[in-house]
Amino acid sequence: MPRGEFRGLGAPKSLLTWLKKTQAIRPDLALDFQGAMGSALTAKISGAKEVCGMSTAVVGASWLYDCVARVDRLDAHPPFVLLHPFARGQDKSLSNTVIEEFCRSLAPTRVVVVGQSHRRINTPENCVDLTRQTSLLQLIWLIRVARFVVSVESGPMHIAAALTGNLLSIHTWTDPHRIGPYNPDAWVWKHGQLARVGELETVRSRKYGRRFRRKDVASVVELIRPLVPIDPMAA
Numbered sequence: 001m002p003r004g005e006f007r008g009l010g011a012p013k014s015l016l017t018w019l020k021k022t023q024a025i026r027p028d029l030a031l032d033f034q035g036a037m038g039s040a041l042t043a044k045i046s047g048a049k050e051v052c053g054m055s056t057a058v059v060g061a062s063w064l065y066d067c068v069a070r071v072d073r074l075d076a077h078p079p080f081v082l083l084h085p086f087a088r089g090q091d092k093s094l095s096n097t098v099i100e101e102f103c104r105s106l107a108p109t110r111v112v113v114v115g116q117s118h119r120r121i122n123t124p125e126n127c128v129d130l131t132r133q134t135s136l137l138q139l140i141w142l143i144r145v146a147r148f149v150v151s152v153e154s155g156p157m158h159i160a161a162a163l164t165g166n167l168l169s170i171h172t173w174t175d176p177h178r179i180g181p182y183n184p185d186a187w188v189w190k191h192g193q194l195a196r197v198g199e200l201e202t203v204r205s206r207k208y209g210r211r212f213r214r215k216d217v218a219s220v221v222e223l224i225r226p227l228v229p230i231d232p233m234a235a
Contacts, residue, residue: 019045019046019047022046022048023046023047025047026047026048026049027046027047027048027049028048028049028050029048029049029050029051030043030044030051030052031043031052031053032051032052032053032054032057032065033053033054035054035057035061036057036058036061037060037061039061040053040057040060040061040062040065041061041064044064050066050067051065051066051067052065052066052068052069053068053069054068054069055068055069076145078109079109079110079147079228079229079230080109080110080111080128080146081106081109081111081112081148081149081150081228082111082112082114082142082143082146082148082149082150082151082160083099083102083103083111083113083114083150083151084114084115084149084150084151084152084154084156084157084160085115085150085151085152086115086116086117086119086131086152086154087152087153087154088154089153089172089173089174091172091173092152092154092172094152094170094212095211095214096119096121096122097214098212098213098214098216098217099113100121100122100123100124101214101217102150102217102220103123103124104124104126105217105218105221106126106224106225106228107124107125107126108126108230109228109230110127110128111126111127111128112127112128112130112142112146113127113128113129113130113131114131114133114134114139114142115131115132115156116131116132117131117132118132119131130142139156139159140159140163143156143159143160143163143164144164146164146166147166147227147229148166148167148168148224148228149164149166150167150168150170150224151167151168151169151170152169152170152171152172152212153170153172153174153176153179157169157181158180158181161180161181161182161183162183164183164186165184165185165186166185166186167181167183167186167187168187168188168189168194168223168224169181169186169187169188169189170188170189171188171189171190171209172210172211172212173208173209175207176188176190176197176200177200180197181197182197183197184198185197185198187223189212189216189220190209191209191210192210192216194219194220194223
């Protein structure tokens with residue numbers, strides 16, 4: 001822990017002095033709320049009989065705990081955008097470059113990435129990567145509480161369409177006229193064009209489209225931004 005933090009807490013300026021006093025007290029319990037390797041090590045060498053931390057601690061820190069409290073990685077606040085960028089169909093999935101650009105462009109708003117993929121994503125600070133970590137019920141909960149959902153054409157997209165109109169469905173070679181989403185308030189992207197589902201009959205769209213590219217992110221962010229309030233604590 002930096003020396004400045006000890007001063008702020010009114011504790012001794014020297015870590016060594018603090019450790020000597022703590023070990024002399026021999027506390028029954030040390031709680032690590034930071035979950036970093038340094039904080040876990042400090043708790044361990046404090047001389048506490050038992051050290052407890054959270055399940056969200058970094059890898060390695062948990063090895064120093066005697067007990068671990070299960071903590072959910074996500075809640076409904078601050079507001080977040082849910083991104084489901086993966087699908088089995090050819091060329092349906094978004095590229096890593098697009099995913100990363102989407103997250104960066106929405107910062108400081110949280111972006112939660114879900115879906116089934118073995119890819120590694122270099123997620124920006126405002127992004128929570130939950131790929132391959134959610135059950136179907138957890139996914140439904142995330143869709144319900146998200147302020148906006150962006151999904152490639154897939155099963156989760158159709159679930160989202162049944163739950164919310166704050167949805168953008170991204171189509172490459174699939175035709176939204178034929179396969180949905182079937183929510184008139186939802187939006188679709190096709191070949192660089194955005195349109196509401198309820199207005200698709202008046203919009204001419206290509207039978208065969210192209211992949212969603214990095215240059216398409218800006219128009220989607222412009223659509224989403226007014227609908228997702230920015231948490232003042234993150235701004």
